[in-house]
Amino acid sequence: MHLQANDVVMKFKGVTALDGVDMELRKGEIVGLIGPNGSGKTTFLNVLSGVFTPTNGNFRMGDRQWSKVSLREAARLGIRRTFQNIRLFPSFTVMETVEVASAWLDKGDRRENARIALDALNFGQYRDRIASELSYGMQRRLEIARAIAGRLEFLLVDEPTAGLNHGESQDIVEVLQRIRDQRGCGIVLIDHDLNVIMNVCDRVIVLAEGKIISSGTPQQVRSDPKVIAAYLGS
Amino acid sequence: MSMLSGKWWKQSLVGSALLLAILLAIVAIVALAGSTTDMRILMVFLINVIAAISLQTYAGNSGNISFGHVGFMALGAYGSALFTADPAIKAIGIPDAPAFIREAQISFLPAMLIGTVIAVAVAAAIGRVFVRLSGAAAAVATLGFMVIVYTLLSNAEQLTRGSKAFSGIPEYTTLGWCVALLALTIVVARLLRDSNTGLGLRACADDPIAGQAAGVDILNSRYVMWVASAAGAAIAGALYAHYIGAILPKAFHFELTFVLVTMVIVGGRSITGAVAGAALITILTEVLRRLENGFSIGSINLSEAPGLTTAVLALMIVATLTIRPQGLVSRWEIEELLQRWQLRQKPQASARTEENHA
Numbered sequence: 001m002h003l004q005a006n007d008v009v010m011k012f013k014g015v016t017a018l019d020g021v022d023m024e025l026r027k028g029e030i031v032g033l034i035g036p037n038g039s040g041k042t043t044f045l046n047v048l049s050g051v052f053t054p055t056n057g058n059f060r061m062g063d064r065q066w067s068k069v070s071l072r073e074a075a076r077l078g079i080r081r082t083f084q085n086i087r088l089f090p091s092f093t094v095m096e097t098v099e100v101a102s103a104w105l106d107k108g109d110r111r112e113n114a115r116i117a118l119d120a121l122n123f124g125q126y127r128d129r130i131a132s133e134l135s136y137g138m139q140r141r142l143e144i145a146r147a148i149a150g151r152l153e154f155l156l157v158d159e160p161t162a163g164l165n166h167g168e169s170q171d172i173v174e175v176l177q178r179i180r181d182q183r184g185c186g187i188v189l190i191d192h193d194l195n196v197i198m199n200v201c202d203r204v205i206v207l208a209e210g211k212i213i214s215s216g217t218p219q220q221v222r223s224d225p226k227v228i229a230a231y232l233g234s
Numbered sequence: 235m236s237m238l239s240g241k242w243w244k245q246s247l248v249g250s251a252l253l254l255a256i257l258l259a260i261v262a263i264v265a266l267a268g269s270t271t272d273m274r275i276l277m278v279f280l281i282n283v284i285a286a287i288s289l290q291t292y293a294g295n296s297g298n299i300s301f302g303h304v305g306f307m308a309l310g311a312y313g314s315a316l317f318t319a320d321p322a323i324k325a326i327g328i329p330d331a332p333a334f335i336r337e338a339q340i341s342f343l344p345a346m347l348i349g350t351v352i353a354v355a356v357a358a359a360i361g362r363v364f365v366r367l368s369g370a371a372a373a374v375a376t377l378g379f380m381v382i383v384y385t386l387l388s389n390a391e392q393l394t395r396g397s398k399a400f401s402g403i404p405e406y407t408t409l410g411w412c413v414a415l416l417a418l419t420i421v422v423a424r425l426l427r428d429s430n431t432g433l434g435l436r437a438c439a440d441d442p443i444a445g446q447a448a449g450v451d452i453l454n455s456r457y458v459m460w461v462a463s464a465a466g467a468a469i470a471g472a473l474y475a476h477y478i479g480a481i482l483p484k485a486f487h488f489e490l491t492f493v494l495v496t497m498v499i500v501g502g503r504s505i506t507g508a509v510a511g512a513a514l515i516t517i518l519t520e521v522l523r524r525l526e527n528g529f530s531i532g533s534i535n536l537s538e539a540p541g542l543t544t545a546v547l548a549l550m551i552v553a554t555l556t557i558r559p560q561g562l563v564s565r566w567e568i569e570e571l572l573q574r575w576q577l578r579q580k581p582q583a584s585a586r587t588e589e590n591h592a
Binding site for chain 1 (some may be wrong): 430433434435438441445446449450451462503560564
C-alpha cells in the first residue's frame, strides 16, 4: 500500500512552508526526509499526521483520499508519529503511556497489547516507572513504543536521535529497522544526523524552502549538486 | 504486581473495595462510639464524599476544574424535593406551582431519579459547549453555570419559594442509603476513570496533542465524564435535601462550591484523592468550627473567631497549590499507593537480609 501526497501547500500568514510537495511513501520502506532548517520537514509531518490542515493538496492511501484529517483520524488510519520535542504523558507510568494507544487504536486486551509493544522495545522492567522520570533516551524510545501500539501503516519519526549519544542513536536506528521488518510499515525519518539517514534509509528526499529539490538512494542524493548547494549555501 | 497487570476492571473493583472498606470502618466506629452530633457529621461527610467523587470524575479525568457541579447538586435536590414534599405544605408554600408538582408525593428512589434526570438533561444540553473549553475558560464558564442555576432557583418563586427555604421535605436519607449510594458512586467512578475513555482523557489532560495522536477522542470523552459527574452530583444533592429536610438556593452557592473544590484540590487527582480530601477537610472544618466559638492559646484569648473555617480552607488551597500542587495522593488510587509502597519496602528488606547474612 502506498501513501501519496499530492501538491501539498502549507502557508502560515504569507509564509509558504510547503510549496507543492508531491511524495509517494511505500510500506516496508524507510524514507529519510532531510533539508536545512526551515525547509518544511516537520511541517510536512505535521500536515501528514493531522496537526495542521494544509492550505492546498490532498493525500491518498489505498482507496481513501482526504485533504483534511484530524490527528485522531490520522492515527486511526495507521499514520502514527513521534514528536520533535518529546511529548509523553508526564504523570503516566510507562505501561499506561502505551495502554492509551492500545485502548484507542487496537482491539483486545489493552494491557496485554501494551505489554507486547513494550517488550518489543525491551521496556520489561521499567513498566511501572513514571514516564517523565525516565532518561532522555528512554523517553524517546517510549514515544516510539506508544506510536507502534495498535494500527500501524506509516510511522513518522521526527528527530529521534536528537540529544542522544552515539550508542543510544544506534539503538534507536536498530529499533526502527526492527519495527519496519516486523510490522512491514513504512517509516518517514527526519534527522539532523546525516550518518543515521545515509545508513538506515532506503530512499532520501531533500526539501529546501518547502520544495523537493532531490530524491533517490542515499548515494544519489549525496552526490546531487543541488543538495550540496542547499546545504553549503553555494 | 499481579493485581496491577491483570484486566483493568478487576483493578478498579479491587480499588473500590479497599476504599469502601476504609469508609465502612469509619462508619462503624462512628456508629458504635460516636454521639448524635458525630453521626450528623458522618452523614454530611458521606454526602460530601459522593459530591467530591462526582466532581473528581470530571475534574480529575479532564484536568479542568469545575465550579459548576454545585449547580447540578441543586437541580438534584430541588428535583427530588419538589416531588416528595407533603402536598399540604406545598399548597401553602408554592400554591401557584403546577398541579403535577403540587399534588405529587412519590417515594425516595423515583424522586431521586427525577432530580438526577433533570441534572443529566441540563448537563447533556450544555455539555457540548462546555467540553470545548479548557483551562481558565472552562473554570469560569462552569462558575457562570453555578450562578445561573442559583439565580433561576432564587427567582422561580412559584416553584421553589425563591430565596426562602423550601421545607417539608421528608427525611428519607438514612445511613443505609448514604452507604449504598456511596458504594455505587465509588464503583462507577472507578470504572469510568479506568475505562478506555477515562484513561484517554487523563492522557489528554497531560498532553492533548500526544493524546489525540494516540487516537483519543478528547471531546466525546470529556462529554461522557461531564454528564456522568452531573448525575453523581445530583444524587448527592438529593441525599442532602432529604437529610436536612429544608433547602434554599443559598445552600448551593459559593460556600459549598468552595468546600468541594478544596476537597478535590487538596486530595489529588484520583478518586482516592477525593475521598482523602473530603475526610481531611471535614475533620478540619469540625475542629475549626469549634474554635470559631472562642479559644485560647497561652495568654491569647479569643472570644470569637467568625470566618476562621473559610480562612483556613483558603490557606489550605494556597498551600496545596504552592507546596504540593498534585494534591495529597497525587494521581494514585489506593491499590496503586499500596503497591508502590510495597515495592519501595522490598529493596530495603532484601538489603537488610543481605546485611544479616554478612
